[in-house]
Amino acid sequence: MSSRAITIAGYVLALLAMVALEAASSFRRSGIPSFGQVVAQIMRTRSGRVGLLTAWAWVGLHFFAR
Amino acid sequence: MLAPPSGTANRFSFLMGLRDPVVFILLLAAVFDGISDNWVHALFLGSVGIALAGDVYRRRRLNVTADLGHTASSVPAGADDAHSAGGAAGAISLAHGGAAAMGEPGVRSSSRAESSAFWTVLYASAGIAYALVVGGFPRYSWPATIAVACLGAAIIARGWAEPPARVAASSVPSRRGVIAWAAVFVAGALWELVTLLLQPTLTADSYTHPTISVLADPLLVTHTGRSLALLAWLGCGWFLVKR
Numbered sequence: 001m002s003s004r005a006i007t008i009a010g011y012v013l014a015l016l017a018m019v020a021l022e023a024a025s026s027f028r029r030s031g032i033p034s035f036g037q038v039v040a041q042i043m044r045t046r047s048g049r050v051g052l053l054t055a056w057a058w059v060g061l062h063f064f065a066r
Numbered sequence: 067m068l069a070p071p072s073g074t075a076n077r078f079s080f081l082m083g084l085r086d087p088v089v090f091i092l093l094l095a096a097v098f099d100g101i102s103d104n105w106v107h108a109l110f111l112g113s114v115g116i117a118l119a120g121d122v123y124r125r126r127r128l129n130v131t132a133d134l135g136h137t138a139s140s141v142p143a144g145a146d147d148a149h150s151a152g153g154a155a156g157a158i159s160l161a162h163g164g165a166a167a168m169g170e171p172g173v174r175s176s177s178r179a180e181s182s183a184f185w186t187v188l189y190a191s192a193g194i195a196y197a198l199v200v201g202g203f204p205r206y207s208w209p210a211t212i213a214v215a216c217l218g219a220a221i222i223a224r225g226w227a228e229p230p231a232r233v234a235a236s237s238v239p240s241r242r243g244v245i246a247w248a249a250v251f252v253a254g255a256l257w258e259l260v261t262l263l264l265q266p267t268l269t270a271d272s273y274t275h276p277t278i279s280v281l282a283d284p285l286l287v288t289h290t291g292r293s294l295a296l297l298a299w300l301g302c303g304w305f306l307v308k309r
Contacts, residue, residue: 003274007261011278014254021246033239036309038247041239043309046125046226047118051088052306053225054114057218058095060299061107063279063286064200065211 082126083119092118102268106211114222121226193300201293205286221303 001009018035025034033041042048083089092115100108196217203210262268264275271280285291 004276007275008281010257010261011254011281014250014257017250017253021250025243031240031243032246033243035247036305037237037239038244039306040237040309041244043225043306047086047088047122049225049228050114050118050222051092053222053303054092054111054218056299056303056306057214057222058107058111059302060214060218060296061110061211062104063282063295063299064203064205064214064292066104066106066206066208 083122086119086122089115089119089122106215110215110218189304193297193304197293197296197300201289201296205292221307225307 021032022035024030024032025037039052042052084093092111096108096110096112096115099105099111196213200210200213203213258277261272261275261277265272265277271277271283273280282295286295
């Protein structure tokens, strides 16, 4: 397995873990919140809200801006 | 009870704003973007970080003043805006309740739903137009930079000013669940960081150790690809704003 394949596999693994957590959140007994619930909790404070929105804006800058 | 802020304490109190984890992360990210030669990104993150540090400092000072005047109990930083928003939300719900009691609830809710649908269609149309126009600009050009930075700044400003939504106690996520999500995101971010550090330099891409942006390059070469990526980005922003 090449280094490139291992690198890409790491990203895919992280993505699959997120999908698994979101799927687990639909079962109440798991105690896992949905991604939306976690985001809503972070957005309750101004620091959290500004931090998340800045992270979002940075993603746009990273892919499109100088 | 907290001590009153003296002149010297005031100067150091501003540095207390830097202890806010979000401020620390923003300023650290600004430094890393700066040394990676991404000065626009560094300026953007640094400006928000410094403004947020000032805001944290100002809110802590207000808490101290209120505490000294025995007008409020000690409220942790970050909870003050939730506290004030609670009042605002209460006022709004009271206003809505009063209006509903005076008018016809069925007609009013139907009117609100129509208005909401109208704004959703308007925002969706504006988003598609934005993605089509800005997607036509070359990547890393000044027009694309200005379009993305201005929209980002406007959404951050809106989030800054807006009172937070009240979260019902039953929907507060468990500590274990939050840790699980945080662990996945931190692991993903560390993987990206390791990949970045395995590049020949911070500014040179690597085929062997591609970062996410390098993997996205083939998609973002075309106008269609850029427009689709911008639509996804706008969708994520919409998801955050609606929380």
